[in-house]
Amino acid sequence: MAGFDRYQNILRLFxxxxxxxxxADMSDALQTSASNVYRTVRxxxxxxxxxSAADSQYRLGPIFLEFEHRLRETDPLVRSGRTFLMPLVEQAGIPCCVVLARLYGDKVMCVADARSARxxxxxxxxxxxxxPIMRGATSKAVxxxxxxxxxxxxxxxxSGKGELVTDTFRAELESIRKAGIVTALGEVDAGLAGIAVPMNFKALAVHASLSFVVKQSDLTEDTGRRLDTILRSQANVIENFIDPQ
Structure with a gap:
C-alpha cells in the first residue's frame, strides 16, 4: 500500500x-504485511x-462524529432536508417515508429522510x-x-462491473427523464413502492432525487397523482432554495 490508499483501504474495511x-485480520484481508498495517493504524x-478497543482490536474513531456534525450544519442538501422533508410527510395524507438522495460515485446515497409516525x-x-443506482425509483430518478x-x-x-445494462433499461431512463417522475413497485423492498423526481443542483454540481416511499397497498391512482404533484412542487422549492436565481 502506498500514499493515500494505505489509509483508505484500512478505513474501508470498517x-x-x-x-x-x-x-492481523487487517493484514490478512489486505494481503499486506502486519508491520505496514500497524504503522498505518498507529x-x-x-x-x-x-x-483501540478490547482484545487488541480497533474501531472507527470519534472524529467521524465530529465530521458528521459539521456536515449536518454546513451541507446545503442535508440542511434542506431538515427544513423541507417533514412538511412533505404531512402533505402526503398516507403513512410514508420521504427520501432526499444524491449521486455518490456509481451509487446513490440518502442524505436526509423523514417519516410519518404511522x-x-x-x-x-x-x-x-x-x-445500487439501477434499481428503485429513488436511484433511477438520479x-x-x-x-x-x-x-x-x-x-x-x-457494465464493466457486471451490471446488465440493456437497451430496454436505457429507454426506461429516457422515458423517466422526459416524464420527470418515476414509480417503482417492490424493486428494492418487498411490499413498498417508490415515487421519485430527479433534481439537479447546479450550484453544488450535485445530481439528486426526491422521493416518497409508501406501502404498495396504499398507492391508489388518485394517491399517486397527488404524490406526483407534491413531489414536483416541493422539488422545485428545494432546488430554488439551494440554487437561488
Missing part, C-alpha cells in the same frame, strides 16, 4: 466488512480516525447507506437526471 478489526489512531416499515434507503454523456459514461462503468 465500512464494508466489520466494525472491529485486529492488525497513524490513524493518532489522528482520531481509529481508536409508517412502521423498514426501508433500505437509510441516511448514509450507499445503494440516474435519469444525468446529462446523456455522463449517464452513458456511468452505465459503461457499471
Amino acid at each position: 465500512l464494508d466488512q466489520g466494525s472491529l478489526w485486529t492488525v 497513524e490513524l489512531v493518532a489522528a482520531g480516525f481509529l481508536e 409508517f412502521g416499515e423498514q426501508t433500505s434507503y437509510e441516511r448514509g447507506r450507499p445503494m 440516474l435519469a437526471g444525468l446529462s446523456p454523456r455522463r449517464r452513458d459514461k456511468l452505465l459503461l462503468k457499471l
Whole structure:
C-alpha cells in the first residue's frame, strides 16, 4: 500500500466488512504485511480516525462524529432536508417515508429522510447507506437526471462491473427523464413502492432525487397523482432554495 490508499483501504474495511478489526485480520484481508498495517493504524489512531478497543482490536474513531456534525450544519442538501422533508410527510395524507438522495460515485446515497409516525416499515434507503443506482425509483430518478454523456459514461462503468445494462433499461431512463417522475413497485423492498423526481443542483454540481416511499397497498391512482404533484412542487422549492436565481 502506498500514499493515500494505505489509509483508505484500512478505513474501508470498517465500512464494508466489520466494525472491529485486529492488525492481523487487517493484514490478512489486505494481503499486506502486519508491520505496514500497524504503522498505518498507529497513524490513524493518532489522528482520531481509529481508536483501540478490547482484545487488541480497533474501531472507527470519534472524529467521524465530529465530521458528521459539521456536515449536518454546513451541507446545503442535508440542511434542506431538515427544513423541507417533514412538511412533505404531512402533505402526503398516507403513512410514508420521504427520501432526499444524491449521486455518490456509481451509487446513490440518502442524505436526509423523514417519516410519518404511522409508517412502521423498514426501508433500505437509510441516511448514509450507499445503494445500487439501477434499481428503485429513488436511484433511477438520479440516474435519469444525468446529462446523456455522463449517464452513458456511468452505465459503461457499471457494465464493466457486471451490471446488465440493456437497451430496454436505457429507454426506461429516457422515458423517466422526459416524464420527470418515476414509480417503482417492490424493486428494492418487498411490499413498498417508490415515487421519485430527479433534481439537479447546479450550484453544488450535485445530481439528486426526491422521493416518497409508501406501502404498495396504499398507492391508489388518485394517491399517486397527488404524490406526483407534491413531489414536483416541493422539488422545485428545494432546488430554488439551494440554487437561488
